[in-house]
Every structure is written in C-alpha cells, then in structure tokens.
Amino acid sequence: MRFTVLGGCGAWPGAGQACSGYLVEHEGFRLLVDLGYATVPRLLERVAADQVDAVFISHGHPDHCADLNPLLRARAWRDDPPAPLPVYALPGALDAVLALDRPGMLASAYVLREITGGSGFDIGPLRAQTRLLPHSVPNAGVRLTAAGRVLAYTGDAGPSSEVVELARDADLLLAEATYVDRVPEDVRRHLSSARQVGRQAADAGARRLLLTHLWPGTDPAAARAAAAEGYDGEVGVATAGLVLDLSKTTGSP
Template sequence: MRTTVLGGLGAFPTAHQACAGFLVEHDGFRLLIDPGYATLQPLLALTRAEHVDAVYVSHGHPDHCADLQPLVRARVLANRSGPPLPVYAPTGSLAGLLAIDEPGLLEPGYRLTGFTPGETLRLGPYEVRTFALPHWVPNAGARFSAAGLVLAYTGDTGPSPALVELARDADLLIAEATYPDDIPQRHAGNLSSAVEVGRYAAEAGVRRLLLTHLWPGTEPREALAAVRRGFAGPVEVAAPGLTVTVGR
C-alpha cells in the first residue's frame, strides 16, 4: 500500500504546497483522500484524472474537498462518455461545492455516496470503518483495511477517545496536527496538536506516523519535536511528493 502526499497544509495553500491530500495505491486501485485546495495539479503529475478510481472526503471544509470540483470537470470535459467517479463523503457535506457549476454539467461525472460518520463502507479493495470525530462540521475519520494492512486517517479532529480505536495497530496513521503544542482557544476542541497526536499514537501502537494539516508557516521540525515527546516510532511531516509504502 503506497501513499503519496499531494499536500500537507491546513486552511489554505501557499506558493509551494497544497492543502492536505493523499493518493493511496493498493492492488492497482487509486484512491484519492481529501482533494483539498491545490491538490489537483500534483495529482495530475502522478496520474490522469480518469485513472482515479474513487475519492474519500472526510468533511466538507474546502481545504479538504475543493479540488474535487475541477477533478470531476477534468473527467467530464475530456471524456463525456467516461464512467462516473465514485465519491464517498458525509451526507450533505459536498452539496455547496457540487452546485457551483452550471446545472447538469458535472452530474454525469460522479456518483456520490453519502454516509453518516460511524458507518462501515466497502470501497474498492478496502473495508472502511468510519469514526465520528469532533470538528465544527461532521468529520469522518477512517480506517482503511486491505490485505492485512491498515491505513488510518483522522481528517480534522479535536480530542476524542475514538482516536485510539481509529489508530489501533495501524501500519500508517495520517494525523491532523495543526499546531505543534498549544492550541488557540478559538480552535480548542476542534483541532489537534502534534503533542496530542504523539500521545494517542503511542497508546494505539501505531507503526508509522505521518503528520498533516500543519498551519501554513509552521516549521516541520517544531511539529516533529513536539510529537516525539510522546511517540518513539517512525514519524514524518507530510511534504509534497513524499511517498510512504507499507507492506510489501
């Protein structure tokens, strides 16, 4: 199972990096997780738009889903007879995004499956167990299991006992760590710090950790120093083009 980072920032992209987004490849299946702002261009450097097999969206904030719209546009306008793109997202979370284009243009290009966080899905080769995690809007952390391997992803979340269950024995945990240590009061309960991630990753027995959704301008070394106060295993910060492979 190979995960390629398209971007690793929260809130908004910069001149050098997109928001958080990941291309996960396993057994010939290409899964796009959270196509946030500016993730389409690095995605298209890796594969063609029509070669994406499915999209999983954790929640409806645009730094996690905005580039779904141009991805579907690229598929529809390049090949109107191509198959619709399967998209999985919390029910209602993409309504505004998918309504911004002219009526009828994009509808043939995607097949939207809405779900309630907490449900279990079947997505290509993956069994996907979703978790309702605290955020300003419904957020579905997910545990992708295939061939004895587990990729866990938090989306955006505040503290929750469910995070340990989500991450238990994961081969790779991709975790939101917007701040290295102290979380501003305005974001308390809805976002995470690298210090918090280190603690629950250690408790869960995570084998490898990838920090994402850093606030633009945050130094990666600060996030790494903070997470290592609680987690002793392999850890990296999401950077464009970084590839993490687990299993054979």
C-alpha cells in the same frame, strides 16, 4: 498499499504547496482521500483524471474538498468521459463544492455515496471503517485496510478517544496537527497539536505517525519534536511528493 501525499497544508496552500490530499493505491485501484486546494495539479503529474477509481472526503471544508470540482471537470469534459466517479462523503458535506457549476453540468461525472459515522464498506479492494471525530463541521475519520495493512486518517479532529480507537495498531496514522503545542482556546475541541497526536499515536499502538495539516509557516522540525515527546515510533510530516509503501518500514520523498 502505497500512499502518496499530494498536499498537507492546513487552511490554505503555502507557496508552491497544496492542502490536504492523498492518493492510496492497492492492486491497481486508485483512491483519493480528500482533495483540498491545489491538489489536482499534483495528482495529474502522476495519473490522468480518468484513472482515479474513487474519492473519499472527510468533511466539507474547502481545504479538504475544493479540488473535487476541477477533477470532475477534467473527467466530464473529455471527448470520451469515463464512468461516473464514486465519491464517498457524509450527507451534505459536498453541497457547496458540487454547486460551483450550474445544476447538472457535472452530474454525469460522479455518483455520490453518502456514508454515516461508524459505517463499514468496501472501496474497491480496500475495506473502509469510519468514525465521527470532533470538528467544527461533521468529520469522518477513516481506517483503510488491505492485505493486512492499516492506514488511519483523522481528517481534522480535536482530541478524542475515538482517534485512538480509529488508529488502534495501525501501520500508519495520518493525523491533523495544525498546531505544534498550544491549541487556541476557541478551537481546542476542533483541532489538535502535534504533541496531542503523538500521545494518541502511542495510546493506539500505531507503528508510524505522519503529521499533516500544519498551519502555514509552522516549523516541521518543531512539530516532529513535539510529537516525539510522547511517541517512540517514527514521526514524519506530510509533504507533497512523499511516498510510503506500507508493506515496508521506510518511505521515500
């Protein structure tokens, strides 16, 4: 299983950056996990729009799904449009982004496959298992398994034992860590810190931790250090262009 970061900024993309978006590849199958602001240009540097096989969206905030619109446009407006793109999301999560164009304009470009928290299903050669994780809107964390390797992704999530279960013995935990240490009280149930997810990664026995969704301007080194206080494994930060082969112990930018 090969994993590529298209973007990892939280809330809005910093200069030259992109929000949450990840490309997961296995046996020639290409799955996009989230498509936040500015991720499609980075995707198209690697693969054509019609080479994407499926999309999984964790929740409906635009920093996780806004670029679904240009991806669908790039597929629908070709002279030889590809088959409809399977898009997996919680009920209602994509209503806003799918309403950006006039009704029906992009209808032939996708097929919406609504999921429920706790459901398991196949996405091509990947086995997906979801868990509802606490956020300000319904949010589905996902555990992807292929060839004995496991990638767990939280979407955006406040601290929860469900995160630990999602990431149990995962080869990689990709975890939202908007804050380094102190999470403001008004979002404490909905977002996490690097320090918190470090402890959760340790409790889960995850082999590697990748912090993502850092608030713009956050010092990545400070986030890594905070996570490492409670976690002895390898800690990284999701930066655009990072590629990890989960069959190996190290990745390369």
